[in-house]
Amino acid sequence: MQITVVGTGYVGLVTGVTFAEIGHEVICTDVDSAKIMKLSRGEVPFYEPGLQQLMVRNLQNGRLRFTTDTTDAYRFRDVICIAVGTPSRPDGAVDVSYIEQAVLEVAKAIEQYTVIVVKSTVPVGTNEQVRAMVQQHTNCPFDIVSNPEFLREGSAIHDIYHGDRIVIGADSDRAADIVTELHKPFGTPVFRTDPRSAELIKYASNAFLATKISYINEMANLCEKLGANVDAVAHGMGLDRRIGSPFLQAGLGYGGSCFPKDIRALLHMAESAQSELQLLRAVSIVNEQRPYVVLDKLKQRFSSLRNLRVAILGLSFKPNTDDIREAVSLVMMKELLKAGASLIVYDPIVNQAKGNPVLESARFAGSMKEALDWAEASIIVTEWDEIRSFPLLQYNQETLKETIIFDGRNCYALAEAERAGVEYYSVGRPAVNERQPSHLLHS
Numbered sequence: 352m353q354i355t356v357v358g359t360g361y362v363g364l365v366t367g368v369t370f371a372e373i374g375h376e377v378i379c380t381d382v383d384s385a386k387i388m389k390l391s392r393g394e395v396p397f398y399e400p401g402l403q404q405l406m407v408r409n410l411q412n413g414r415l416r417f418t419t420d421t422t423d424a425y426r427f428r429d430v431i432c433i434a435v436g437t438p439s440r441p442d443g444a445v446d447v448s449y450i451e452q453a454v455l456e457v458a459k460a461i462e463q464y465t466v467i468v469v470k471s472t473v474p475v476g477t478n479e480q481v482r483a484m485v486q487q488h489t490n491c492p493f494d495i496v497s498n499p500e501f502l503r504e505g506s507a508i509h510d511i512y513h514g515d516r517i518v519i520g521a522d523s524d525r526a527a528d529i530v531t532e533l534h535k536p537f538g539t540p541v542f543r544t545d546p547r548s549a550e551l552i553k554y555a556s557n558a559f560l561a562t563k564i565s566y567i568n569e570m571a572n573l574c575e576k577l578g579a580n581v582d583a584v585a586h587g588m589g590l591d592r593r594i595g596s597p598f599l600q601a602g603l604g605y606g607g608s609c610f611p612k613d614i615r616a617l618l619h620m621a622e623s624a625q626s627e628l629q630l631l632r633a634v635s636i637v638n639e640q641r642p643y644v645v646l647d648k649l650k651q652r653f654s655s656l657r658n659l660r661v662a663i664l665g666l667s668f669k670p671n672t673d674d675i676r677e678a679v680s681l682v683m684m685k686e687l688l689k690a691g692a693s694l695i696v697y698d699p700i701v702n703q704a705k706g707n708p709v710l711e712s713a714r715f716a717g718s719m720k721e722a723l724d725w726a727e728a729s730i731i732v733t734e735w736d737e738i739r740s741f742p743l744l745q746y747n748q749e750t751l752k753e754t755i756i757f758d759g760r761n762c763y764a765l766a767e768a769e770r771a772g773v774e775y776y777s778v779g780r781p782a783v784n785e786r787q788p789s790h791l792l793h794s
């Protein structure tokens with residue numbers, strides 16, 4: 352099929368490249384001309400494992416191309432997928448202006464029956480609004496299909512090939528058949544429904560996953576009071592197939608470009624519809640407290656954080672991505688700087704401030720060792736493989752002094768910390784080699 356993907360961010364680019372890989376003729380377009388130039392040269396502007404290789408292969412075989420020319424991109428296509436951003440407004444509502452702008456350009460350009468697929472995460476009712484907008488600007492026949500995306504950053508290619516479902520929200524059987532056909536080579540089960548339900552499935556799914564995370568994080572708080580181990584609790588719970596083990600990893604909570612934004616959006620949608628989502632409100636509050644749970648441990652250990660040298664290990668909102676949107680590392684750094692601490696940061700991929708004011712106030716280390724050499728306390732924020740597999744024994748041996756470890760992602764077994772003789776604080780588990788509060792280390 353002749354496909355166009357609008358927006359070359361994490362979703363758009365991965366979608367375009369994988370559609371080309373399964374045999375479609377794909378054009379990707381973006382308003383950001385610098386990005387399009389970069390992509391045309393075969394350079395992926397962000398870090399996503401496996402994407403570069405797949406993209407270059409499809410550029411070379413001619414099934415994939417990039418352009419800023421919207422007439423070229425929209426005129427004679429079977430399917431146009433919209434994958435532009437839908438950020439939060441200050442009140443939590445979704446800013447759909449990028450969708451509106453993209454759709455307007457599509458409506459003005461199409462010259463044959465076209466299926467317009469909305470892949471972006473959009474509030475319930477948006478697909479209907481989009482239909483009305485397109486109708487006003489074209490006499491061409493068209494259909495709108497809601498087709499929310501469920502990929503995760505860091506494992507996006509894997510997720511596209513091994514998805515649990517493809518949701519198709521359409522009023523037209525003809526359009527739903529085309530979108531089903533489009534995805535057929537992936538072999539993923541298809542669920543067809545109406546557009547409003549499809550739109551809500553996306554938000555309800557993200558909110559449910561976030562609920563699992565906040566639930567286990569509250570259990571972690573309780574474990575600390577009762578002397579239980581949250582990793583054992585999560586494991587034992589997850590063995591029940593009705594519960595399942597994914598998304599029960601306690602820690603610093605969820606961040607990223609989706610969960611926080613989508614939960615704000617769902618709360619806003621519910622409020623506008625005079626429907627109260629009490630559970631989801633609590634999920635969000637629990638999540639906002641997570642960085643402070645670990646920061647409080649630091650405050651208890653050191654009576655003052657002033658001039659304390661702290662290493663932040665991991666900056667991205669999760670491993671295997673360079674995305675720092677709503678990353679918990681930024682909240683923690685801001686609070687530590689406010690308390691007068693000095694920071695060194697290390698992340699295997701995020702190695703510059705990217706114009707972020709919080710990151711600009713920290714020193715970047717070129718390696719874990721450099722960060723540990725300098726720091727008196729280390730906070731594990733993102734569980735990159737390199738960070739989680741760093742031998743605990745080396746924390747002290749490398750530095751020839753004691754580095755107190757605050758592990759926000761429970762990367763190490765408690766027995767390992769005991770064996771290594773390190774002073775180790777994690778989440779929802781007893782402390783190892785706990786010492787009394789002191790100023791000594793940084794006096």
Ligand SMILES: NC(=O)c1ccc[n+]([C@@H]2O[C@H](COP(=O)([O-])OP(=O)(O)OC[C@H]3O[C@@H](n4cnc5c(N)ncnc54)[C@H](O)[C@@H]3O)[C@@H](O)[C@H]2O)c1
Binds near residue numbers: 359
């Ligand atoms: N990031 C994820 O993992 C993920 C997963 C599932 C769903 N989503 C949803 O998918 C959507 C896109 O997310 P993202 O993270 O890929 O966004 P992104 O911010 O990384 O990229 C969006 C791209 O759209 C481009 N754009 C904006 N207006 C445009 C227009 N009129 N024409 C052409 N291009 C335009 C921007 O320049 C940018 O390159 C959002 O609704 C998001 O909630 C994201």
Ligand SMILES: O=c1ccn([C@@H]2O[C@H](COP(=O)(O)OP(=O)(O)O[C@H]3O[C@H](CO)[C@@H](O)[C@H](O)[C@H]3O)[C@@H](O)[C@H]2O)c(=O)[nH]1
Binds near residue numbers: 500610
């Ligand atoms: O047990 C867990 C699992 C995740 N997280 C955190 O939750 C956040 C989100 O993680 P993840 O869901 O793996 O990454 P995303 O790329 O944000 O993907 C989510 O958001 C996307 C955008 O909507 C959806 O498409 C995906 O299905 C959904 O998983 C990260 O900060 C993780 O550290 C935990 O704290 N504990």
